[in-house]
Amino acid sequence: MNGWLKVFFAVTLLLFSAVDGSCGTDVRGLVRGALKTLGAQRGDPNLCVLTDSTYVNLAGRSTEEYVDMVEGETGCSVGKGNLLLFRRPSNYHLIIALYKRDTKECVVIRYDGQEGRVGKLHIGDEHVYEPDFWKKASTGVSGSDTSGIVSILRAWSLGAPYDFLKSAEFHGDACPGLAWGYFTAKVVQKQYPLRTGEKYVFIACPNSCKDDAIQVLLGVSPGKRTLFVKKLTEDQKKQLSEEKGAGILVKWNQSQKRGKGAVLAVDMDKIRQTISYKTSSKPNAKAMNIAQLISHLNSSEEFIKVVREFAVTPELMQGLMSAGENPYEVIGLSRKLVRETK
Ligand SMILES: [Zn+2]
Numbered sequence: 219m220n221g222w223l224k225v226f227f228a229v230t231l232l233l234f235s236a237v238d239g240s241c242g243t244d245v246r247g248l249v250r251g252a253l254k255t256l257g258a259q260r261g262d263p264n265l266c267v268l269t270d271s272t273y274v275n276l277a278g279r280s281t282e283e284y285v286d287m288v289e290g291e292t293g294c295s296v297g298k299g300n301l302l303l304f305r306r307p308s309n310y311h312l313i314i315a316l317y318k319r320d321t322k323e324c325v326v327i328r329y330d331g332q333e334g335r336v337g338k339l340h341i342g343d344e345h346v347y348e349p350d351f352w353k354k355a356s357t358g359v360s361g362s363d364t365s366g367i368v369s370i371l372r373a374w375s376l377g378a379p380y381d382f383l384k385s386a387e388f389h390g391d392a393c394p395g396l397a398w399g400y401f402t403a404k405v406v407q408k409q410y411p412l413r414t415g416e417k418y419v420f421i422a423c424p425n426s427c428k429d430d431a432i433q434v435l436l437g438v439s440p441g442k443r444t445l446f447v448k449k450l451t452e453d454q455k456k457q458l459s460e461e462k463g464a465g466i467l468v469k470w471n472q473s474q475k476r477g478k479g480a481v482l483a484v485d486m487d488k489i490r491q492t493i494s495y496k497t498s499s500k501p502n503a504k505a506m507n508i509a510q511l512i513s514h515l516n517s518s519e520e521f522i523k524v525v526r527e528f529a530v531t532p533e534l535m536q537g538l539m540s541a542g543e544n545p546y547e548v549i550g551l552s553r554k555l556v557r558e559t560k
Contacts, residue, residue: 243289266302272285294482312329325329326363339368385435416469420438
């Protein structure tokens with residue numbers, strides 16, 4: 219073998235081992251094992267994969283290659299809507315959860331860059347509506363990610379619209395609060411469509427899970443200064459004339475320096491009629507409630523009402539956005555302000 223040929227083979231070998239190593243042969247093996255456990259073939263239409271790859275780094279390396287590996291092994295893809303990427307911090311471990319809709323079985327792979335662990339979850343209604351399921355799962359491989367994994371995969375399996383799944387990917391979870399945000403964003407898009415030169419500014423007050431769906435669907439963000447997130451104290455909430463504020467929308471025209479505002483609220487009577495549990499703080503209640511709300515995602519206007527519309531001047535806009543200002547007092551929708559001005 220001449221010198222150049224030796225160099226060629228050496229470089230080729232190096233390249234192959236680098237690709238193999240970076241994508242983690244063990245993880246590929248674990249994905250293949252998971253498919254066997256689930257009794258699934260590549261391209262199975264009942265299969266869905268949820269992963270935080272692309273968001274997390276392992277030992278300082280980014281993880282986008284795992285998406286191709288998972289797609290190659292499972293046949294699931296973003297284009298088919300059955301490869302979902304949920305957000306986790308960049309220093310988090312890698313999660314690959316494979317789920318089979320017809321059997322409700324799920325295999326969860328957790329990989330920290332050195333050690334891979336595999337766990338199994340049965341996420342049928344008969345299990346996830348029981349508090350014991352959550353207790354057991356919280357100490358297993360899925361740990362504190364159980365809620366995100368179970369809720370997003372169940373939302374997919376229940377036929378949730380893809381833009382709801384996008385919101386859940388961003389939120390890291392598919393919870394009832396996110397459904398409220400989905401309802402709100404859909405009502406905004408239908409009742410307040412943007413015309414040329416206009417943009418949405420959303421005052422997320424009081425803030426909650428809903429605001430992540432609003433961010434994804436309306437394209438607003440704190441960085442673009444189009445989403446302002448403000449918490450209300452319990453006292454401030456009591457002073458509101460609406461029981462469950464869903465936030466304040468402004469449709470702002472930058473060249474005309476004026477806008478139209480709308481106060482949105484969740485219709486709690488309708489929510490109460492729709493869900494079984496009156497609390498969403500317990501994971502089993504959340505699982506049941508979100509399942510019931512998903513079948514109503516196409517009827518957003520039943521759940522969100524417009525409480526008031528108002529004209530927005532630059533001064534009012536400033537007041538709505540500013541730190542330390544209760545936006546409901548700024549527009550006169552807080553009982554405290556109403557009393558004070560009488
Ligand atoms: Zn949430």
